Structure formats: structure tokens, C-alpha cells
Amino acid sequence: MLDVAIIGSGPAGVAAAINVRQRNRSLVLLGAAEVSRKLESAQEIANYPGFPEIGGAALGEAFHRHLDALGIAVERKYVDHVYPMGDFYALTSGEEMWEARSVVLATGVTAFKPIEGEIELLGRGVSYCATCDGRLYKGRPVLALAYDEDAEEEIRYLSELSDVTCIVMKKGVRVPEGVKTVEGVKPRRFAQKDRGIVLETDGESYAADGAFVLRSAMLPGVLVPGLETEGARVVVNRQFATNLPGVFAAGDLTGAPYQIAKAVGEGATAGLSAAAYVAAAENGGKK
Amino acid sequence: MLDVAIIGSGPAGVAAAINVRQRNRSLVLLGAAEVSRKLESAQEIANYPGFPEIGGAALGEAFHRHLDALGIAVERKYVDHVYPMGDFYALTSGEEMWEARSVVLATGVTAFKPIEGEIELLGRGVSYCATCDGRLYKGRPVLALAYDEDAEEEIRYLSELSDVTCIVMKKGVRVPEGVKTVEGVKPRRFAQKDRGIVLETDGESYAADGAFVLRSAMLPGVLVPGLETEGARVVVNRQFATNLPGVFAAGDLTGAPYQIAKAVGEGATAGLSAAAYVAAAENGGKK
Numbered sequence: 289m290l291d292v293a294i295i296g297s298g299p300a301g302v303a304a305a306i307n308v309r310q311r312n313r314s315l316v317l318l319g320a321a322e323v324s325r326k327l328e329s330a331q332e333i334a335n336y337p338g339f340p341e342i343g344g345a346a347l348g349e350a351f352h353r354h355l356d357a358l359g360i361a362v363e364r365k366y367v368d369h370v371y372p373m374g375d376f377y378a379l380t381s382g383e384e385m386w387e388a389r390s391v392v393l394a395t396g397v398t399a400f401k402p403i404e405g406e407i408e409l410l411g412r413g414v415s416y417c418a419t420c421d422g423r424l425y426k427g428r429p430v431l432a433l434a435y436d437e438d439a440e441e442e443i444r445y446l447s448e449l450s451d452v453t454c455i456v457m458k459k460g461v462r463v464p465e466g467v468k469t470v471e472g473v474k475p476r477r478f479a480q481k482d483r484g485i486v487l488e489t490d491g492e493s494y495a496a497d498g499a500f501v502l503r504s505a506m507l508p509g510v511l512v513p514g515l516e517t518e519g520a521r522v523v524v525n526r527q528f529a530t531n532l533p534g535v536f537a538a539g540d541l542t543g544a545p546y547q548i549a550k551a552v553g554e555g556a557t558a559g560l561s562a563a564a565y566v567a568a569a570e571n572g573g574k575k
Numbered sequence: 576m577l578d579v580a581i582i583g584s585g586p587a588g589v590a591a592a593i594n595v596r597q598r599n600r601s602l603v604l605l606g607a608a609e610v611s612r613k614l615e616s617a618q619e620i621a622n623y624p625g626f627p628e629i630g631g632a633a634l635g636e637a638f639h640r641h642l643d644a645l646g647i648a649v650e651r652k653y654v655d656h657v658y659p660m661g662d663f664y665a666l667t668s669g670e671e672m673w674e675a676r677s678v679v680l681a682t683g684v685t686a687f688k689p690i691e692g693e694i695e696l697l698g699r700g701v702s703y704c705a706t707c708d709g710r711l712y713k714g715r716p717v718l719a720l721a722y723d724e725d726a727e728e729e730i731r732y733l734s735e736l737s738d739v740t741c742i743v744m745k746k747g748v749r750v751p752e753g754v755k756t757v758e759g760v761k762p763r764r765f766a767q768k769d770r771g772i773v774l775e776t777d778g779e780s781y782a783a784d785g786a787f788v789l790r791s792a793m794l795p796g797v798l799v800p801g802l803e804t805e806g807a808r809v810v811v812n813r814q815f816a817t818n819l820p821g822v823f824a825a826g827d828l829t830g831a832p833y834q835i836a837k838a839v840g841e842g843a844t845a846g847l848s849a850a851a852y853v854a855a856a857e858n859g860g861k862k
Contacts, residue, residue, distance in 0.1 A: 303836055306622050335593050335597045339641070358621075547843055547847070552839065553843070557840075560834070
């Protein structure tokens with residue numbers, strides 16, 4: 289059992305990890321990328337104190353040298369669910385699982401609107417995770433909506449199992465050879481039909497046995513059932529605690545301004561709060 | 576008229592200044608020291624992301640190189656009052672004055688209890704600022720309570736004007752030759768007596784025409800009349816706005832954890848909020 293699981297390897301997740309480690313608590317740092325794509329793609333950052341002018345990639349490297357110095361590695365995993373288990377949480381990525389007393393969510397901004405029907409049909413024909421649910425559709429037709437480059441590997445995996453139609457939602461996403469590819473359509477609505485799924489778009493409709501919606505970002509309230517949100521924003525208090533005991537949130541997903549310094553400050557506080565939560569739980573009832 | 580006045584040159588004040596400048600707003604950065612004494616005295620800082628292991632003085636230098644790169648200088652001034660003037664604020668340090676549309680308070684933690692009677696008699700025999708009020712007591716006996724090294728210069732100035740009795744509240748504070756010095760007493764209460772002031776202690780009582788209480792820290796609610804506080808903590812919202820329009824607060828004075836990353840994050844947000852406040856005021860009514 290870990291003390292703290294941190295989801296997200298951007299500035300907030302890095303700061304949380306550093307501070308949890310400083311309190312001598314065990315942790316796992318789970319990130320879709322080594323450095324967040326948003327940080328890495330920033331051309332020049334001039335307002336993170338201590339680095340007068342630095343590229344996003346270079347600042348990401350500085351952050352990771354800091355992690356290295358503390359012996360913290362980023363586990364390249366896409367967490368698909370966080371389940372409350374009483375006095376701890378279970379995190380899953382496909383078939384892998386971690387158990388932790390406390391969780392810090394640092395998954396970045398999730399400024400997207402789900403497609404109509406998407407949330408309602410999750411687990412009933414719609415999935416966010418090919419690695420998790422791909423086998424259920426072995427040898428059957430599926431849709432894959434590719435929102436960004438992180439989807440490429442998932443689609444490659446799906447294409448080995450199933451007959452994939454890929455709806456490309458962002459230019460530049462590469463689709464494996466032999467996969468049917470649809471570009472330039474706008475999804476409107478998911479519906480169930482004959483035990484399968486239909487995706488209605490501004491053009492044709494596409495029917496299949498299942499549909500994979502592959503975005504890097506996941507709505508926090510879908511990732512963690514029961515989490516209180518306000519629009520896309522996770523509701524936190526001054527300790528960056530959410531409404532769920534032991535679950536903290538930091539960085540862009542708590543709201544604007546979307547700045548590295550703000551994310552780092554919140555991550556540091558959230559990490560310290562998580563460490564304090566674990567310590568208090570250990571002493572529970574003894575006080 | 577300046578856009579933003581920032582009080583405090585520690586991590587929060589530095590981050591605020593950098594972010595106000597990034598929004599192309601005019602500013603003044605007023606600090607009792609070049610780098611905050613608290614930061615400078617930190618032996619080793621391991622949890623400010625990007626600097627795996629760094630001394631406080633070295634991190635302070637990195638922050639100041641950042642300010643230099645943006646052409647921002649710390650004005651070495653001890654602000655004694657912030658007066659609300661309608662749609663702007665006037666800040667004073669002795670006889671100097673600055674006017675700014677918005678203020679960021681980043682004065683650090685102020686974990687002290689005022690002496691009984693101190694707040695009540697401010698301006699009626701008790702003063703926080705020798706530079707401001709020393710002349711009022713020219714040639715007359717005064718008390719000076721020296722809480723830290725920042726008081727030394729004030730006492731030297733007072734001793735040229737008046738007959739000073741210095742109550743030394745911290746070991747190591749140097750008092751000019753010829754000044755009567757009292758050590759090892761604990762102040763209990765200020766009272767008015769015969770148009771003068773009496774300081775009662777756990778030992779003798781000391782009478783004089785006026786008393787100067789010389790601490791680096793000032794209670795934020797005394798610095799800014801009308802500011803909402805909760806104990807020593809300034810009450811802020813998620814934008815780090817206080818109850819006073821255009822006044823923001825960031826860093827240790829908003830509460831724990833007293834960490835550099837947290838102070839930097841809050842300072843950055845407060846700086847951006849102040850810049851946004853000024854921009855909105857400029858567009859006021861036009862929308």
C-alpha cells in the first residue's frame with residue numbers, strides 16, 4: 289500500500305511528488321508523458337521565478353532532474369479509474385492497479401465538452417481505454433475517436449484485435465496502415481442501436497459494436513466517481529482537499545490562471561496536505 | 576500613478592512583480608530587504624521545483640537575477656501605511672509616498688501578538704516608524720523597542736534627535752553608543768500617563784513622551800486599515816483578492832504551509848489578478 293498516488297506529471301504533479309518525498313512518504317507518480325505535453329510545447333516561459341527565460345522543454349528537464357535527484361521516476365501510465373475503497377483508493381490503468389491511502393489529481397485542464405450520450409453510455413458500449421476494454425471487442429467492428437497523439441498507440445493496439453474505423457479529431461494524428469480513417473467530421477451524439485453503438489456526426493453516421501473515445505484529458509468527475517466539480521473545475525479548499533477524504537487536486541484542473549508558478553504552488557501544498565492526511569490517518573483515534 | 580505597488584520582496588513579492596511586468600503594467604516593488612531575511616537564512620531548500628538542492632541565499636540570488644532581467648529593482652523601503660483613496664491607494668514610508676491603483680501585500684508571516692495597549696495607542700504616543708514620527712519627539716525622551724536588526728538604523732536616527740531608552744527584544748541587535756539600553760525584560764502593557772506613555776514590563780516600568788515599536792513585521796490589518804483578517808492571516812479568495820477592492824495578498828501572510836513554492840504560486844496569481852483589476856478599472860463603465 290502506497291501512501292500517495294499522484295496522477296499527472298506536469299508542474300503540479302512534479303511539485304506534489306517532490307513535497308510528498310520530502311515528508312518521507314511513499315509515492316507513485318503516474319503520467320501520460322514524461323513531461324506534460326503542454327509544458328513541453330511552450331516556446332518560452334518568462335514568469336516562473338528563478339528561470340528568467342527558458343523554453344518549456346528545458347524547464348521540463350529541470351523539473352525532471354529534480355525528480356531524478358530525489359529518486360522519483362515518472363511511470364508512463366494512463367490512469368483510467370480511481371475507485372474509493374473505504375480508507376484507501378485503487379487506481380487502474382488497464383489491468384494494472386495501484387493502491388494508495390491518498391491521491392493527488394494533477395491531470396491538467398480538461399476544457400472539453402463530452403459528446404452527447406458519451407458519459408451516459410460509458411461502460412455500455414463507450415470506453416475511454418483501449419488497453420482496458422479492447423479485448424471485449426475482439427474480432428468485431430469498433431470506432432476509435434482520436435483526439436490527439438496519445439491515441440496512436442491505443443489505436444495500433446485496437447487494430448491488432450478488431451476492425452477499427454478511426455475518426456481523426458486532430459490533424460497530424462497518425463493512424464496505422466489498413467485502418468479505415470475518417471477526417472473532417474464533427475461528432476454530434478452517441479446512441480445505442482441493436483446492442484451496438486451509433487455515432488451521429490454532422491455528416492454520416494457510423495455504427496459499430498463499441499466506440500473508444502481517446503482523449504489525453506479525462507473529466508475529473510469521470511476519473512474519480514463522486515468528485516465534486518464546478519463545470520470543468522474540481523472544487524478544492526485552501527489545503528487543496530476535494531470533497532472526497534484523502535483526494536487532493538492541484539494545477540490547471542482547479543481553475544485559472546493556467547500558469548506554471550500557480551500549478552507548482554498548488555502541487556506543493558497538495559503534496560504536503562496528502563502527506564499530512566496519511567500521517568493523521570496513521571494516528572487515527574490515538575489522539 | 577502606478578498600476579501596482581507590491582509590498583514585500585520575498586518569494587511572493589518577486590513572483591507578483593514578475594507577473595505584473597509580464598502583463599506590461601507599471602509597478603514598484605518595496606521591500607525591507609533585497610531578499611527576505613527568512614529566505615536568505617534558509618540553509619537548504621530541496622522542494623522548490625527546478626532547483627534540486629539550493630541554499631536560501633542562492634535561490635534569492637536566482638530570483639533577483641530574474642528581476643534584473645526584467646529591469647525590476649527592489650526599492651529598500653519599509654512601508655508604514657497604505658491609505659485607501661477612493662479608486663487608488665497611497666503608500667507611505669516616512670515622508671515618501673507612492674500612489675497605485677492596486678496593491679499586492681506580500682509581507683510574510685506576522686506571527687506576533689501586539690503588546691496590550693499597543694494598537695489602541697498607535698498615533699497617540701505609540702509609533703511603528705521612527706523615520707515618520709521621530710521629529711515629533713525632538714529633544715524629548717522616547718522608548719524604542721528593538722525587535723530585530725532592521726531596528727538598528729531607526730534607533731540610530733532617533734538617537735540623533737531624542738533621548739532614547741532602547742528595550743532590546745532580540746539578542747544581537749546593536750544599539751548606538753550613548754543610548755540607554757535595557758535587556759531581558761518582557762513588555763506587558765502600554766498605558767497613557769500625564770500626556771506621555773508608560774511601558775509596564777515584568778520588571779520596572781518605563782515612562783517617556785513617546786514609544787517606538789520597531790518590528791520588521793507589521794500586522795496587515797494595521798498596515799492597511801479595514802483589511803479583513805482571521806487571526807494573523809489575511810482572508811483571500813481564489814484570486815487572492817482581499818475584502819478591499821484592488822488589494823491582493825499572497826505568501827505566508829495568507830496562511831500555512833509556509834513554503835517557497837506556495838508563496839511563488841500565490842504571488843504569481845495575485846500579480847496577474849492585480850493586472851487584471853487595473854485593466855478592468857481602465858475599461859470601467861465602457862463595457
